[in-house]
Amino acid sequence: MLTLAAVGLTIGIAFAILFLVSSKGLSTFYINKGSVIDFLTGLKWNPGVKNELGKPIIGALPFIFGSFAVTFLSAAICAPVAIGAAVFMTEISPKFGKKILQPVIELLVGIPSVVYGFIGLSVVVPFIRNHITGSGFGIAAGTIVLSIMILPTITSLSADAIRGVPRQLREASLALGATRWQTIFRVVLKTARPGLLTAVIFGMARAFGEALAVQMVIGNSSVIPTSLFEPAATLTSVLTMGMGYTVMGQAENNALWSLALVLLIMSLIFILAVRMIGRGRKDA
Template identity: 75%
Template sequence: MTEKQWNSSTKIWTEKRGRILTFTSVSIMIMIAISILYFVASKGFSTFTVNKASIVDFFTGIEWKPGSLNELGKPIVGALPLIFGSFAVTLLAAIICSPLAVGAAIFMTEISPKFGKKVLQPVIELLVGIPSVVYGFVGLSVVVPFLREHLGGSGFGIAAGTIVLTVMILPTITSLSMDAIESVPMQIREASLALGATRWQTIYRVILKTSLPGLLTAIVFGMARAFGEALAVQMVIGNSTVIPTSFVEPASTLTSILTMGMGYTVMGKAENNALWSLALMLLLMSLVFIIIIRILGRRRVY
């Protein structure tokens, strides 16, 4: 066999080996994802198939007592307060955090890029790496007492959870917003300035509109992280399974009740199946957020 034939044979074998390795890796990932989805779904639907709980009561009921039975002999699994708490803290955190994050991204990329990249960007990256338990402990030590002294109540509630989540998702949305703004071609900026637009007009009318899909993706990604956050919110929200009438009253989320109760239930019992139903809802909401991110990521203004 000549050297040329040997090199050709080696390249063919290397390519086949790479394809086999890639296909095997992808297949394993798909199998793991399907297995997790099937396992959580089978456990989550047990509340309605085995324990005969009502799906309507699950989404509209206001009492969460899976260990008790109603007059019809079905578990009391009204998850509306938990759903309300999860969406409340997520939406409020996104509303507060989005303008701050986009403004910080604009400052670091368009107004003071050197200072932003040398000083602010490392700080943002440091905030991303802080564990959630640290945010929760800071919220428990600082935010809750502050709210108790100035707004009344116990300090635990939607307001405390919103503040903690806002600080948590701020670096995530800021980093992704910076990537979206930096992806705008320099030719578009130069064309706007060449037509006589000021820097602020270019930022507002050109850069923000061009990077809008990326900015929306960053916001949705931050909301996905906020919706699935458990420990930090659990430490400051109060974990009361009621629909609060004010921001300073204790509330609860899907993740807080799930993390508190999973270690104290028996597999196969109604209480355990109800918690798996909450886990299934969290999984489905994560899929919804992923689909939204994928749709927004395909949009292009230019």
């Protein structure tokens, strides 16, 4: 009975959050008469001001672009490094990986995001400003910080996926004359591919929803940058900066809830992707 009550409470909280975010987020369009097309394709963000048609200016495309840019770039940079580290920990030096690298990875997972953001603000931004170009704030700085943040997550999940490959497959491959690298590349990684994809998607989900660290280094400019070294903004950075300065029920506050609804939808998409990959692995 207690277990059933706990499950029911969990489901109820999930549906309550979904209802709250959805109702608040959609109020921008059916109460404040905002345009969905303008929200998804507009370039100007000023919800407190109305345009010539009497609709709030809620162009969220720069924030959506910024979120996707830092997420996919950080995943593209981090995934090969994380998978390579997982291979080293499990296949090349499993004892060293288990005794030394695994605790280090777990330690990195537990570091608060504000610490990563402060390191990015103190090290990454000045380095880009002094040795590359621009002010240092921008997509590049956010990508570097996020890559470091999601590295331990992807590495840990990838290592678990590789350890889940049956030992008999490795022994069979070696018995047929394959080298260790051929076994790793053609047998181990291929068999663990669903788990590796799941690890990358989890890392992308964390990167997409990260707020504080990105806010500290990306520049928070509501424009679509033409370079990786120009300031930009993400959905989460706009939310964290604006939610405390708006009044509940006003157009500005409802517009921020609409951004939160986009984040929620993207989280659901990431979860569905993970479940589809898991279902495909079971069917195989």
